Amino acid sequence: QQQVKQSPQSLIVQKGGISIINCAYENTAFDYFPWYQQFPGKGPALLIAIRPDVSEKKEGRFTISFNKSAKQFSLHIMDSQPGDSATYFCVALTHGQNFVFGPGTRLSVLP
Amino acid sequence: GAVVSQHPSWVICKSGTSVKIECRSLDFQATTMFWYRQFPKQSLMLMATSNEGSKATYEQGVEKDKFLINHASLTLSTLTVTSAHPEDSSFYICSAELLTGEQYFGPGTRLTVT
Numbered sequence: 001q002q003q004v005k006q007s008p009q010s011l012i013v014q015k016g017g018i019s020i021i022n023c024a025y026e027n028t029a030f031d032y033f034p035w036y037q038q039f040p041g042k043g044p045a046l047l048i049a050i051r052p053d054v055s056e057k058k059e060g061r062f063t064i065s066f067n068k069s070a071k072q073f074s075l076h077i078m079d080s081q082p083g084d085s086a087t088y089f090c091v092a093l094t095h096g097q098n099f100v101f102g103p104g105t106r107l108s109v110l111p
Numbered sequence: 112g113a114v115v116s117q118h119p120s121w122v123i124c125k126s127g128t129s130v131k132i133e134c135r136s137l138d139f140q141a142t143t144m145f146w147y148r149q150f151p152k153q154s155l156m157l158m159a160t161s162n163e164g165s166k167a168t169y170e171q172g173v174e175k176d177k178f179l180i181n182h183a184s185l186t187l188s189t190l191t192v193t194s195a196h197p198e199d200s201s202f203y204i205c206s207a208e209l210l211t212g213e214q215y216f217g218p219g220t221r222l223t224v225t
Contacts, residue, residue: 032212043117043204043216044155089154095212098145101155 004092006102013109019077021105023090026071030092035064035075038087038104047088048075080109113139115207117217124195124224132190132220134205140185141207145214146178149202161188195224 005024013019023033034049050057050064050073057064063076073092077084087104114137124130134144142163147155159180160168167180177199179191188207192199200223206214 034213036216041202041219041221043115043206043219046213046215049213093212098157098160099206099214100157103154106152 003100004090004102006090006105008105009103010106011108013080013107015080015082015109015111017080017109019075019080019084019107019109021075021088021090021107022072023074023092023102024070024072025092027092027094028071029094031094032092033064033066033073034091035062036089036091036101038089040086044089044101077107080107082109082111085109113207113209113213113215115205115215115217117203117205117220119220120218121221122223124222126196126224127194129191129193130195130222132192132203132205132222134188134190134207134217136186136207136215139207139209141209142185143208144182144188145206145208146180146188146190147204147206149204149219151202155204158190192222195222197224200224 035047036044037047038044048059048062052068061078066073085108087106089101089104091099116135118133144161146158149155158173161180161182163182169175182188202219204219206216208214
């Protein structure tokens with residue numbers, strides 16, 4: 001079963017700091033890497049996604065860094081805000097496959 | 112953007128009764144929808160893949176006779192929890208897939224079985 005390894009399990013960051021969440025995968029056939037954000041009691045929301053033809057994608061304060069050779073990708077949240085406190089899930093898959101969510105990272109941004 | 116709705120957002124039912132949860136794609140058609148289950152402080156677990164006009168594909172360990180899935184149209188999939196028991200209490204989330212492979216998730220349905 002295709003899976004991704006995600007770390008850390010939980011993360012506490014001060015307001016204004018940088019939050020970094022890392023994911024690693026094994027299957028080189030993966031070609032789609034989305035990140036989802038989930039607030040308590042809500043469904044996951046697509047935050048940002050990347051395909052392996054680029055090494056970085058930035059949308060506002062959120063950046064995905066992708067290292068194809070290392071089979072790793074990470075989410076960076078710049079200028080972290082208390083409203084960013086949520087659980088973040090990385091996913092890696094090949095088009096047409098089912099999503100397999102990682103264990104998630106619980107982010108707490110302190111005011 | 113792609114919007115997926117679920118109804119109801121929460122439901123309480125008595126043990127032994129059945130509960131139906133609806134999942135709708137509001138601004139796009141989805142030939143494939145997915146149903147997930149999430150326990151508190153845990154990740155999402157895929158239960159089944161729902162394909163419009165055909166039988167759902169269930170993940171290993173998911174009882175197909177207990178969790179009935181119907182994908183009657185390109186915008187609606189339903190999950191019926193039959194003869195619900197307290198251990199079925201959970202957060203049920205659906206998603207709908209675009210042709211690009213992106214999945215958009217509904218807001219979830221909190222089921223409590225008493």
